[in-house]
Amino acid sequence: MAKIGVFIETDKDEVKKTNFGAITAALDGGKNEVVALLMGVDANSAQETLAAYGAQKIVQVTVDSADLTASPDLQARALADAIQHFALEGLIGLASARGRDVFARLSAFLNVTLASDCVGINFEDKTVRKSHFSGKTIATIKLNSDLLLCALRPNAIEAQKALADSQVESYAASVDAPGLVKVLEVKKGDTAKMDLTEADVIITGGRPIDAAENYKMLEECAELLGAAVGASRAAVDAGFAPHSMQVGQTGKTVSPRLYIGCGLSGSVQHFAGMKTSKVIVAINTDKDAPIFQKCDYGIIGDMFEVVPVLTEILREQTGQ
Ligand SMILES: Cc1cc2nc3c(=O)[nH]c(=O)nc-3n(C[C@H](O)[C@H](O)[C@H](O)COP(=O)(O)OP(=O)(O)OC[C@H]3O[C@@H](n4cnc5c(N)ncnc54)[C@H](O)[C@@H]3O)c2cc1C
Incomplete structure (x- = not known):
């Protein structure tokens, strides 16, 4: 032992x-x-x-x-x-x-x-x-x-x-030398509702989210799921989400129990950051999108139609 x-x-x-x-x-x-x-x-x-x-x-x-x-x-x-x-x-x-x-x-x-x-x-x-x-x-x-x-x-x-x-x-x-660094203040980023790296469930929006305000749709669903909201680099580069929400090779590495990717093509760079998720669900309009080769469950459909339905079902089931 x-x-x-x-x-x-x-x-x-x-x-x-x-x-x-x-x-x-x-x-x-x-x-x-x-x-x-x-x-x-x-x-x-x-x-x-x-x-x-x-x-x-x-x-x-x-x-x-x-x-x-x-x-x-x-x-x-x-x-x-x-x-x-x-x-x-x-x-x-x-x-x-x-x-x-x-x-x-x-x-x-x-x-x-x-x-x-x-x-x-x-x-x-x-x-x-x-x-x-x-x-x-x-x-x-x-x-x-x-x-x-x-x-x-x-x-x-x-x-x-x-x-x-x-x-x-x-x-x-017993510590001889005083620490070399002292943190005087911590300023939280504007988006830090729930830390992505610690979330049990994550719902991510890719490039087709198309506007920052459309993340509201994912946030509503996330609230019912107790999830954090992430973004792909394409969405971040387009200015729809801050870098603190980016998942992937040049973003955050996450390992949630459930990862729901909405409008993600399934790039290797994105997968580098979430590949160890326990269950991956993909929502994509293109049945040939590479993400369908890598996910556990796939929904061929428009996320702007699928996510509100999911939110509605969750609302009914949770009574919220
Ligand atoms: C060095 C390097 C580092 C990188 N690091 C990262 C990183 O950390 N994270 C990251 O994400 N990327 C990273 N990238 C970028 C990566 O290569 C991809 O370009 C990016 O991940 C694509 O983002 P996306 O899947 O949101 O968009 P796209 O590739 O444009 O895919 C969008 C998908 O959404 C589908 N779609 C379209 N409309 C809808 C709809 N209404 N509903 C549902 N589905 C729809 C399309 O069929 C498509 O499959 C990096 C690239 C490089 C070169």
């Missing part, structure tokens, strides 16, 4: 749902002991949520006289100390904006190889699986370091409940 840490991400002191898949990965079907590490956030309030997925130890990491939540650099240094203190053999996190920032610093600080944006881990072989060449291949990579440092693509591993006997601890990490 290996002792694996999970770097828990929070938003306004709430544990993000995407952490649960990382805990499931770390637990490895009960073969490992999982230590959940919260950066300066109260561990008691997170205990029930994290223990439900198998975290046995839930630790509030603090540093003396500094706000750990404000600096990714300080968090990386505190994590380095916690890894040693808890004798962790691996640390798992998310390849989210925050995770990428903290894990890259931690990797440099410890001089340990980092595997980022992984879609699978095998603790016995010390291998990870990563999507390469715009999603055309999945590479299995062997890590030779003693400590397994791995940031997982959010939602790549399905979270599974596995109630654990848990205990809460507080650990004051």
Whole structure:
């Protein structure tokens, strides 16, 4: 049994749902002991949520006289100390904006190889699986370091409940140097209704959306589905949507349970960003569109007719 840490991400002191898949990965079907590490956030309030997925130890990491939540650099240094203190053999996190920032610093600080944006881990072989060449291949990579440092693509591993006997601890990490970076303010982008990279369901509009205001049609449907709304690069380049909504090789990488593509041709560059979605549904007027070769369910039809019908059915079913 290996002792694996999970770097828990929070938003306004709430544990993000995407952490649960990382805990499931770390637990490895009960073969490992999982230590959940919260950066300066109260561990008691997170205990029930994290223990439900198998975290046995839930630790509030603090540093003396500094706000750990404000600096990714300080968090990386505190994590380095916690890894040693808890004798962790691996640390798992998310390849989210925050995770990428903290894990890259931690990797440099410890001089340990980092595997980022992984879609699978095998603790016995010390291998990870990563999507390469715009999603055309999945590479299995062997890590030779003693400590397994791995940031997982959010939602790549399905979270599974596995109630654990848990205990809460507080650990004051010893950090010599002050962090090199301090975040003074976070300004949210104008579109950030729901973070695409963390959404369970995504509905995306491609080039034929034709105007920014037409995304309203997708937003209405998304609200009923509890989904985030995405865009293709063609739609972004045409000025219909901001770049923060772009999915693909030069946009965001997503791995939702359900991906509904409306008016997408199915380009390799778009698929590079959403190929690992669990179920892909395509709506396209052209029966020969390449996306129909790559999706699980296809609807040949005009999205301006199909989406409102879907919204109506959802409204009836949800009573909203
Ligand atoms: C280096 C590089 C990086 C790139 N990065 C990205 C990226 O990150 N993300 C990305 O998306 N693209 C990216 N692209 C662009 C990519 O190659 C495609 O051009 C783009 O994805 C096409 O977008 P689309 O599917 O919305 O539009 P189109 O290719 O124009 O396809 C529109 C589809 O909608 C169908 N259609 C038309 N009207 C309707 C209707 N009313 N209802 C339903 N279906 C309809 C058409 O039959 C067609 O299949 C990149 C390209 C390059 C070269």
